[in-house]
Amino acid sequence: MSIGLVNDLVVLDMSQGVAGPLSAKLLADQGAQVIKIEPPEGDYARRRGPFPHNIPHPEKSLTFAYFNTGKKGITLNIRTPQGANLLKELARRADILIEDLRPGELDALGVGYPALEEINPRLILVSVTPFGQYGPYKDFAVEDITLQAISGFLYLSGDxxxxxxxxxxxxxxxxxxxxxxxxxxxxxxxxWETGRGQHVDVSIAEAVASQPPMHIVQYAYLGVVATRGPRSPNPTDGDYLPCKDGYICITTGGGNPWEKFADFFQAPELRDPRFATREGRAQHGAEIQAILVDRLRERGKYEVFHTGMRERFVLGVVQTPEEVLACPHLNERGAxxxxxxPALGTLRYPRSGFRxxxxxAGEIRPAPLLGQHNEEVYCGWLGYPREALARWKATGII
Structure with a gap:
């Protein structure tokens, strides 16, 4: 059994792709028993890359492998009468059901919230859809870029x-x-307070609209429309500059006087009075950037980062994925x-990001193979004989 805070929760994850599966994965990370319910052909994420060596394989999608760690996996065609009945049996024993069908589809199949509530009043049904269960856009199809666009997130990104x-x-x-x-x-x-479940309606577009920093509040309060960019002309206001082995981000945070920048970068030219103020540094940013690039070209990014941070400069070393996995700080924390x-071999996965x-810290279990736990769930949990599995398989129910 997984170690975690929500060991007592049984979660049915009937969603596909990213949003719904991620929410179930986050619960699994904290010990919930999550059963991934896929159609017989599998979650469509299994057909999305990246794939090792760019060779598609339903058991080797890295997208599926990451967003479904810690789950058991079964197959079920809920669009058949027998499949819908099996879903009800599973829901009777569950705490949470996460789904992402189009609004109204569960009701049309006879397994909407009213039907499930009657079976299990404590069940929490979580519907994760692009625009929620109601509203003029509720039936629209999306891609990630269209969600970013309609939420205002895209408007703020770029130059x-x-x-x-x-x-x-x-x-x-x-x-x-x-x-x-x-x-x-x-x-x-x-x-915990009421003893009853409920239907949770999650709109991804609304979730994204709440994310970009302050642009909605800024407009509501001041009538000001936030815009994209431009990047600050001052390279020490968060720009990234090349070292001999990569990039370093430079800021003026940390409280050091400007004169100390001249000492740290071994660049007495930075003591020029024209650079003494933030306004002056913005006005002459191209000159400052040329000086810094010249001084950094022979220095390693980690040497600059570690030395600078010890001296109370606020710098950021730009790490590649390989370097992130080797990062001594993240590894000491067991990140x-x-x-x-069984199909992908041994890979390193990020943990939840907090302690x-x-x-x-619980052990991360690999994502399930397609239908891997059919026998355990249908026979061991629901009590059906193995012969039923063979019959359901032959008739497209699982």
């Missing part, structure tokens, strides 16, 4: 004189998944764990 730029790696879906996990635990807390997957006093 002012160029078109907006999408933030990579399905950030809208990730924001929606984290929002769903928080909402789910709030519903669990309310159930990563090696996980052996709870008195709670040991």
């Amino acid at each position: 002012a004189d160029k078109p907006p730029v999408q933030v990579a790696l399905e950030q809208a879906q990730i924001m929606g998944g984290r929002c769903a996990a928080i909402a789910t635990m709030l519903a669990v807390m309310e159930r 990563f764990q090696e996980v052996a997957h 709870l006093d008195g709670q040991p």
Whole structure:
């Protein structure tokens, strides 16, 4: 059994892709028993890359492997009468069901919240959809870029004189998944008081709209429309500059006087009175950048980072994925764990990103193979004979 704060929760994850599966994964990280319910053909994330050596394989999607760690996996076609009945049996024994079908689809299949509530009044149904269960856009299809666009997130990304730029790696879906996990635990807390479940309606677009820093509040309060960029002309206002082996971010945080920058970078030219103020540094940013680039070209980024941070400069070493995995600070904190997957082999996975006093870090279990736990769940948990599995398999129910 996993070690965690929510060991007593049984979660059915019927969602696909990123947002819903991430919310279930976050619960699994804290010890919840999560059963991934996939259609017989599998979660569509299994057909999305990246794949090792760029060779597609349903058991080797890194997207699926990451967003489904810690879960058991079964297959079930809920669009068949027998499949819908099996879902009800599972829901009767569960605390939480996470789904991402289009609004109204569960009801059309006879397994909407009213039907499930009648079976299990304590069940929390979490619907994670692009626009929520109601509203004029509720039936619209999306991609991550369209969610970023409609939420205002895209408008703030990129340079002012160029078109907006999408933030990579399905950030809208990730924001929606984290929002769903928080909402789910709030519903669990309310159930402690009331003894009853509820239907949690998560709109990914709303989750994303709450994320960009202050742009909605700024407009509501001041009527000011936040814009993209431009980057500060002052390279010490958070710019990144090349060293001999990569990049370092430079800021004027930390409280050091400007004169100390001249000493640290061994650049007496920086004592020029024109650079003494922030306004002056912005006005003559190109000259400052040329000086810094000249001094940094022979220095290693880690030497600059460690030396500078000890002297109360606020610097950021730009690390590649390989360097992040080797980072001594993250490794001392146990930020990563090696996980052996039967198809992918042993990979290092990030942990949850926080520590709870008195709670040991639980072991990350690999994502399930397609239908890996059918026998354990249907026979061991629900009590059906093995012959039923063979019959259901032959008729497309599992």
